[in-house]
Amino acid sequence: MNPHNAPDTPTTHPLGKAMNSHNASDTTDRHAIVIGGSVAGMLAARVLSDFFARVTVVERDQFPDQATFRKGVPQGRHAHGLLVRGINILEEYFPGFVEALLKDGAQFVNMGSGVTFYIAGKRLPSFESALELLSCSRPLIEHVIRRKLQDHTNVQILSGCRVEGLCTDAEQRRATGIRYRQRDEESGALSELSADLVVDASGRRSPLPKWLAQLGYTPPESVSVDAKAGYASRLYRLPAGKGDVPMAYYMPEAPQQSRGGIVMPIESDADERLILVTLIGLNGDYPPSDAAEFEAFARGLPASLFKTVIDGAEPLDAPYGYRQVENRLRKYDKLPRYLEGVVAVGDSVYALNPVYGQGMTVAALASRALHEELAAHQARQGLDDLTGLAKTFQRKLATVIDAPWQLATGQDLRWPVAAEGHQTPIATRLVQRYFDTVLRTMPGDTVVAEAFFHVQNMLKPPTTLFHPTVVYRVLRARRATRRMPLEASRAPRRRVADETAERSLEKVS
Numbered sequence: 001m002n003p004h005n006a007p008d009t010p011t012t013h014p015l016g017k018a019m020n021s022h023n024a025s026d027t028t029d030r031h032a033i034v035i036g037g038s039v040a041g042m043l044a045a046r047v048l049s050d051f052f053a054r055v056t057v058v059e060r061d062q063f064p065d066q067a068t069f070r071k072g073v074p075q076g077r078h079a080h081g082l083l084v085r086g087i088n089i090l091e092e093y094f095p096g097f098v099e100a101l102l103k104d105g106a107q108f109v110n111m112g113s114g115v116t117f118y119i120a121g122k123r124l125p126s127f128e129s130a131l132e133l134l135s136c137s138r139p140l141i142e143h144v145i146r147r148k149l150q151d152h153t154n155v156q157i158l159s160g161c162r163v164e165g166l167c168t169d170a171e172q173r174r175a176t177g178i179r180y181r182q183r184d185e186e187s188g189a190l191s192e193l194s195a196d197l198v199v200d201a202s203g204r205r206s207p208l209p210k211w212l213a214q215l216g217y218t219p220p221e222s223v224s225v226d227a228k229a230g231y232a233s234r235l236y237r238l239p240a241g242k243g244d245v246p247m248a249y250y251m252p253e254a255p256q257q258s259r260g261g262i263v264m265p266i267e268s269d270a271d272e273r274l275i276l277v278t279l280i281g282l283n284g285d286y287p288p289s290d291a292a293e294f295e296a297f298a299r300g301l302p303a304s305l306f307k308t309v310i311d312g313a314e315p316l317d318a319p320y321g322y323r324q325v326e327n328r329l330r331k332y333d334k335l336p337r338y339l340e341g342v343v344a345v346g347d348s349v350y351a352l353n354p355v356y357g358q359g360m361t362v363a364a365l366a367s368r369a370l371h372e373e374l375a376a377h378q379a380r381q382g383l384d385d386l387t388g389l390a391k392t393f394q395r396k397l398a399t400v401i402d403a404p405w406q407l408a409t410g411q412d413l414r415w416p417v418a419a420e421g422h423q424t425p426i427a428t429r430l431v432q433r434y435f436d437t438v439l440r441t442m443p444g445d446t447v448v449a450e451a452f453f454h455v456q457n458m459l460k461p462p463t464t465l466f467h468p469t470v471v472y473r474v475l476r477a478r479r480a481t482r483r484m485p486l487e488a489s490r491a492p493r494r495r496v497a498d499e500t501a502e503r504s505l506e507k508v509s
């Protein structure tokens with residue numbers, strides 16, 4: 001790959017040569033375009049490089065040479081946890097991914113003994129988990145993926161170019177490429193780039209629905225569940241000799257405990273440790289981005305580590321806030337009519353409340369779905385004719401998204417602001433209550449904690465939490481807790497339907 005560097009071309013059109021010489025029926029020169037060069041876009045580009053002679057990633061930002069923040073991914077300032085399933089898929093598509101991260105300063109931490117977890121307001125005991133997480137910044141993850149993508153010589157990155165629309169055939173049945181504008185160009189002229197397939201990976205604010213509507217297509221229905229979550233993050237420096245700070249996660253707990261946070265040591269040099277502190281608030285209890293209020297919010301968390309970092313380390317920047325992280329699903333799988341030659345992946349289709357840390361991993365799962373669907377299409381009708389791919393891929397993707405969507409929205413619907421206007425079916429309430437009980441069991445039972453970690457990291461299906469061993473331990477802990485008068489007096493008032501749901505859960509188990 002040749003990042004930031006387009007082929008030799010005439011004046012205003014960096015890839016004009018490629019466009020003019022391109023012929024969709026020429027199988028030796030099949031071309032795919034990816035809009036957006038973040039995690040979902042790069043994973044899609046990696047997959048496409050196995051099926052297309054050329055792949056061009058078009059990104060509006062100029063990519064930094066280092067692992068630093070960039071404007072097009074504002075969430076990059078906040079703590080990003082990569083689930084173990086995501087690590088595994090990234091390693092599969094980019095062999096040496098983990099080694100490169102570790103070389104650049106990321107650290108593996110054991111989920112049981114290396115992370116200080118607070119769940120349901122209580123600290124989990126230290127235990128040796130089978131799972132290890134990576135502690136590093138989001139820009140480093142992206143930087144390493146981008147470097148690894150460079151091993152694929154048929155992938156080019158066109159950075160500093162904003163895509164502004166799709167090109168189609170005369171009948172507007174098929175996308176034939178994109179229109180884009182170089183952002184730093186004085187003239188601001190639009191250029192075109194043709195392709196056999198366009199993949200939209202432009203994130204939460206994707207313009208694809210608008211472009212489809214402009215072409216006379218029904219845009220996807222959009223559904224959202226908004227627990228009014230917000231983030232605020234600040235970077236701290238811990239001078240050498242001040243000891244180590246472990247990764248910590250104080251998990252908010254619906255619907256009582258709206259505040260939480262993450263302490264994440266990130267890549268640092270020998271003289272100082274860099275610690276990212278991310279504060280989380282749900283149900284509209286947004287963490288502040290004013291420095292003094294940020295620190296007060298952090299100190300207020302009943303987990304001493306936040307206070308330790310704030311007191312012992314020096315802040316390196318002002319706190320950054322981020323809101324509008326609602327779960328939002330665009331139902332591309334249900335379109336009445338498809339514009340051929342264009343598919344959507346990543347946050348452009350499903351943007352999940354980041355509290356559950358699923359986004360990058362679901363992007364990895366989506367890239368695998370794209371791989372499988374392209375292989376199936378190739379076997380069915382070859383890749384010269386991509387008719388039908390848009391529909392079959394979006395339907396396949398919908399099945400991939402279902403479980404992460406259910407997990408995120410199922411939990412979020414427990415927050416009063418999210419539940420407003422939504423009818424939560426009794427089955428969902430039943431699962432919510434059971435899930436709640438699982439969380440409350442974890443601080444006292446590492447077997448249940450380990451089962452939960454496997455589900456959370458998408459290594460095992462959610463049904464694992466209904467395995468008889470887990471159910472037995474959860475209900476045993478619950479009965480013991482119920483016998484405690486203090487807990488009984490703290491029990492929230494429940495509706496009759498919830499009581500019925502719980503009784504049936506006990507009968508089932």
Ligand SMILES: Cc1cc2nc3c(=O)[nH]c(=O)nc-3n(C[C@H](O)[C@H](O)[C@H](O)COP(=O)(O)OP(=O)(O)OC[C@H]3O[C@@H](n4cnc5c(N)ncnc54)[C@H](O)[C@@H]3O)c2cc1C
Nearest residue numbers: 036038040060072075080081163202203346347354359360
């Ligand atoms: C506060 C916050 C915290 C998060 N924490 C986690 C976490 O802990 N774990 C996790 O797995 N996920 C987390 N996520 C989600 C994660 O960031 C995304 O799921 C992940 O980046 C994949 O998104 P994406 O690649 O689809 O879109 P994005 O990362 O949003 O990237 C979209 C890209 O498209 C580019 N672009 C947009 N429009 C155009 C255009 N017209 N032309 C050209 N380029 C364009 C943008 O510049 C950008 O590079 C978090 C998200 C937020 C908001």
